[in-house]
Amino acid sequence: MSTVIHSPRQSSVSSPNSQSQDDQLPHLLSLKVMRLSRPQLTSTLPIYYESNTEKTSPLVDGLESLNISDLTASHPIDRNQCNEIQIRDFGLSQMLKLPSAFGNIYLGENFSTFISINNESPFAVQQVGVKIELQTSSQRFVLSDTTTTPLTALEPQKTYDITVAHEIKELGVHILVCSVHYNAPDGKRRHFRKFYKFQVSNPLAVKTKLNNLIDGRVFLEAQLQNVSAGPMFLERMKFEPSEHFVFEDLNQVVTNNNSVFGDSFIHPQDIRQYLYMLSPKDDQNDRISRTTNALGKLDIVWRSYMGDLGRLQTSQLTRKAPMLEDLEVQPFLQEPVRVILEHPFKLGIRVKNHSAENMKLVLTAIKTKMGSVLLSGLSSVQLGDVPANQSAETQLEFFPLTSGLQRVGGLRVMDLLSGYTKDIDHVCDIFVLSHPNDDIESII
Incomplete structure (x- = not known):
């Protein structure tokens, strides 16, 4: 289906050396541009009617005589049977209608256009060519160009039709430029140009x-x-x-x-x-x-x-990329562990070297910053040489002193080669059960 696009301006263009009265003469051809789009369902106001044999009136008798019960819209809606609701229950008929306006054009859609050149003169015109271009704020596309292979002759009251389509990839104002070239019966080469402007909007907002x-x-x-x-x-x-x-x-x-x-x-x-x-x-x-x-x-x-x-x-x-420190400490578990009050448990520690230099690392404990989960055993562990972009792993044993959700931290990693030191106040959080038979739900 098509909708006529109205041209905001028209210009006649001739040779710069022939600024003459010919520019003011009406052209033998007319140009119409229509947007191709799908039709829409016609909206209607259905009349619901239910036959009543107990009470009669002139209106009921008249409707019965018209046999309105045969019409689809005469059947009332049963709200208890939603699966039987038809399209007419939403005010839409099965009839289609042509678009009454140019409509909206959105980014990412295909813009289809029907161009019709009509010979309104009583004479045949020769060598009819059409060039269709689409201009945006940054580019100009040639959608069709028949000027190099023009139509030999266009008889009176005949049309020359072209359909073009283009995928819209830019926002903002677009201008459809249509140029028509032809030879008049007197042999003169004439042409004119029309411009059709439309706006392209964004259909989706993404955050x-x-x-x-x-x-x-x-x-x-x-x-x-x-x-x-x-x-x-x-x-x-x-x-x-x-x-x-x-x-x-x-x-x-x-x-x-x-x-x-x-x-x-x-x-x-x-x-x-x-x-x-x-x-x-x-x-x-x-x-x-x-x-x-x-x-x-x-x-x-x-x-x-x-x-x-x-x-x-x-x-x-x-994104704004986060700062990556030279050393990163991550906890890990070999298998699920239930942490019981005053029972030691093991936690894996992975230290990764994100710098471009080799490091020789040692992991130590700062007991004053450990809180209710203390390190059990040696307070210092040698991790050895860790090359650039590599990691070292070790297992530490901790001893929980308080039940509930507790913080594991109070560690320090030092590079013996450069002297670089990183304190880790928070490694992870654990939930400490007060009794082996307890579960998390009973403690919280």
């Missing part, structure tokens, strides 16, 4: 929130809002990580792999929040992934309520 974890993982929350004038069906919402990350999509139900949102419809102004977990691709050499600000892109494909396809790929999602 991001980030949470950087100490182990290099990043939780990325993408907030997607439908800022268009109509509802959308999200056909695909795909995250493409940068080369330094792998990711996990946290928007699927694990049991059946369906979306946590249920359906894929987003109404105007509605917001959805998508969550992705990014992890360094190389765990052994993750310095680049920890310091890069590039995270990835979102690739979104949607359809309008009449099935028009649109696609939008965001620019690179970035």
